[in-house]
Amino acid sequence: MSVTQTEILIELSTAILRHHNDRLECRLVGEAEASLSKRLPFGPFMPDQHRTMEIGLRHWVREQVGVDLAHVEQLYTFADQGRHASGEAAHIVSVGYLALTRTPEQTLESEKQTPAEDGDWEDLYAFFPWEDWRQGRPEILDARILPALDKWLEKEPHAGDRVRLAFGRDGAQWDEEFVLERYELLYEAALVEEALIDQGKQRKHPKPALGLALHLDHRRILATALGRLRSKLKYRPVIFDLMPSGFTLRALQSTTEMVMGVNLHQQNFRRLVEKSGFLISTGRTQRARGRPAEVFRLRHNERTERPLSGLRVTAGRAKPNSP
Amino acid sequence: MSVTQTEILIELSTAILRHHNDRLECRLVGEAEASLSKRLPFGPFMPDQHRTMEIGLRHWVREQVGVDLAHVEQLYTFADQGRHASGEAAHIVSVGYLALTRTPEQTLESEKQTPAEDGDWEDLYAFFPWEDWRQGRPEILDARILPALDKWLEKEPHAGDRVRLAFGRDGAQWDEEFVLERYELLYEAALVEEALIDQGKQRKHPKPALGLALHLDHRRILATALGRLRSKLKYRPVIFDLMPSGFTLRALQSTTEMVMGVNLHQQNFRRLVEKSGFLISTGRTQRARGRPAEVFRLRHNERTERPLSGLRVTAGRAKPNSP
DNA sequence: TTCTTTATACTCAAATTGAGCATAACTGGT
DNA sequence: ACCAGTTATGCTCAATTTGAGTATAAAGAA
Incomplete structure (x- = not known):
């Protein structure tokens, strides 16, 4: 059985998401210079140096972005012709990943301005x-x-x-x-x-x-990421990988709403979360404009692997915030 | 940014499942000769000849197996070192697929013996x-x-x-x-x-x-396939891609039970399916030992794409068939 | 006929879900 | 201190869904 004629190059591209500045944000790299727009953090898979693709991916992310990844998940491998500039020597196969990163810590209302090191995080819904x-x-x-x-x-x-x-x-x-x-x-x-x-x-x-458009098929990877995340929320507790260590139920709900792209009924969301047993109250409380909110944290946060059951959120018939 | 040192070879491997002989079966190829056991149908991805990986996969399946694939879904891309015989010139990255194929037609009780052309279909649960x-x-x-x-x-x-x-x-x-x-x-x-x-x-x-063991990481791909199928049943109507064009509710339930590996409550299953609106009665009826059963078929079977809602089966507390 | 077997029809209580109403605990302004 | 505005939390209630039976229907076999 003979071998491929065209050399194959595997490109690892990662959609890194976070909840920050009251938005669901995606990390981008590359100067918005000449031809097309930005791209997802990416790099070639080098089997000699990385035992697995995920190791390779973490290598590139460490090099290009300075964040800790809480959740990493392979999405899909795309190899379509025509999606990549043809005429190149190698055929590029692109393996897309989804990664979530925790909000650094309590983003206080007062310091909402983006710090300088924040580089290039774009609102996810600017693409969709x-x-x-x-x-x-x-x-x-x-x-x-x-x-x-x-x-x-x-x-x-x-x-x-x-x-x-x-x-x-x-x-x-x-x-x-x-x-x-x-x-x-x-x-x-x-x-x-x-x-x-x-x-x-x-x-x-x-x-x-x-x-907004992205380089090559990166927006397709991003779409896959959002779809997968929305789907996964319902049966695995991945939402917590977007949260800081302590958070209020309202913050958890906002993040969930941001991901799902819909508003949820607050009281029912609270009931759902409380019943799930994921959370445990830190004694603390957080105050903003109205009544102060209890601060919770994840129960099993010792374990990184938590194949538990997820939140089963449904869009329901909740009314939108404003007209 | 330099290019990979080791050449990369992409291998497409497919878990092809069917419901036949009252079993959930998986297609295998390769002589059970020397070293290790059987393998899944597979072949290299050749970007010069196949525009997408799925096209390549269908090519290899057509060549090695003579079946029509009803549903094809990419599972995962594995690139772990050590899972493939080292010392080879190329590094092998293995892209796993799940494919479902419809039971040819009404398998009558009388002709249950496996036809000759059936080649190599093994009971899926022999591996797990x-x-x-x-x-x-x-x-x-x-x-x-x-x-x-x-x-x-x-x-x-x-x-x-x-x-x-x-x-x-x-x-x-x-x-x-x-x-x-x-x-x-x-x-x-x-x-x-x-x-x-x-x-x-x-x-x-x-x-x-x-x-039973399989070649290289093929059993891992098969495990991924079964897990994905079990999960997907609950939210997409993929089960019908294992059914012939006409079938009884009991047959649909058996197939579902086979995939999920649990028994379901018959009356509730019927209620679930009827409410879902997927099925429509052909006037026909099929008889076996007890009361004859109505034969149904899928409603929208003109369309290959049916991103509808799935069956939401739950294991419940149904008792096993026998002690 | 009388079993046995399988399909299909209903019933019923428990649990879950979708939506509100009500109250509590703050802040900010007067 | 008091009031209006805001957010958190508690509780109720009806509609639906789910889990588990009981009952009946329609065959074939003895």
């Missing part, structure tokens, strides 16, 4: 504005996305059902986990900038782009 | 006897696995909590999704044959092995 339903249904959906998809569907009617399910039309429910499916459809319909670039077309901005 | 709880708690657990793990834990006490959670001891629930976690623990404790081989130790059968 249609995924954030916390203020209600995003206008961009009805104003631009669905009309554009409808126009595309005239040429590609076979995709009608996929659009219907991914974007929750005609009775189908909006499923917040289908982040990747939605992004892929927008890519296929050439509504995101990366699609135009991959097709070699000029960037003739007929309309402003849908969300 | 501790995962099948349909006849009640497998004896192998208390008879051999847990005692051996306890002995191992004396040397590696740090793994105590992982064992507790994976194998459901001291109040922890047995979670049928933790197939991979359990297999990895058995590997680390050197209780499966692959571990001995990877350590270069002689095969000095002190005790019979735990389950």
